[in-house]
Amino acid sequence: MYKLGLIGYPLGHSLSAIIQKAGFKSIGIEGTYEILETPPEDLVDRVKFLKVNGYNGFNVTIPLKVPISLFLDEIDETANIAGCANTIKIMEDKSFKGYNTDIYGFWAALPKNKILTGKRAGIIGTGGASRAATIGLIQAGIKEIDYFSRNIINASEMINNMRKTFPDIQFNNYQIQMIRDLSELAILVNCTPVGMRGHSMDLAPITKYDIEKMNKDAIVYDVIYNPTKTLLLKYAEECGLTTVNGLDMLINQGAKALEIWTDKKPDVQTMKIAALEALQN
DSSP states (O other): OEEEEEEESOOTTOOHHHHHHHHHHHHTOOEEEEEEEOOGGGHHHHHHHHHHTTOOEEEEOTTOTTGGGGGOSEEOHHHHHHTOOSEEEEOTTSOEEEEOHHHHHHHHTSOTTSOOTTOEEEEEOOSHHHHHHHHHHHHTTOOEEEEEESOHHHHHHHHHHHHHHOTTSEEEEEEGGGOOOOTTOSEEEEOSSTTOTTTOTTOOSSOHHHHHTSOTTOEEEEOOOSSSSOHHHHHHHHTTOEEEOSHHHHHHHHHHHHHHHHSSOOOHHHHHHHHHHHHHO
């Protein structure tokens, strides 16, 4: 019997428990997956709770993906490169090993009919999700990335780390209020919570006017999955652009996490059907 969970704050919008329940069923394993709301100030107590109450592992979401690094005893290559973890395996000795399955999830959801090799991308936000998006885009062949954030000074540390890790990639740092012409971008990714249900569903991180300047072959990818069509994606569709929501990223990263915990590959399609049914209710 596996005992798993999700920590972060707020978690009212989360589909993770529904997805993982379907994943357990697809591999014939019994397990529980709990939603454990954890404000940042409660992280230390939550870590102690997870260690002493028989959990086998847990996922981490906003705003704890970077702070959880302080509690990891070991990290795999994905989490090391990203500088943050979203999947933790609790070992037999109660030590924590961190992984970043968001990278795989992000990459797996990219449209395979779009060639990104040698092209330029834009990422809105510089938090944990943007780190995964950065590496996923580089794996897809992107050679230059523009970051748009509210505070370019705070963003500089993450971007400088990426420059050291990927010296062959050009990284640019811009303040989102001074957003530039997006016509050179092959893909634009929203890695902020702006547009999320229960947070700011009636808002978009940039204006429709900005999106209208994008090349008609470009992709707009929003890591938000609830709602499945954010205002940003509605703008992009109205402009005739290819859109990707965060649901496939969520499903694929969740499947990879379950594989890490159980050593068995769950059925991704079964997990997606469960998520879509939940979103329609």
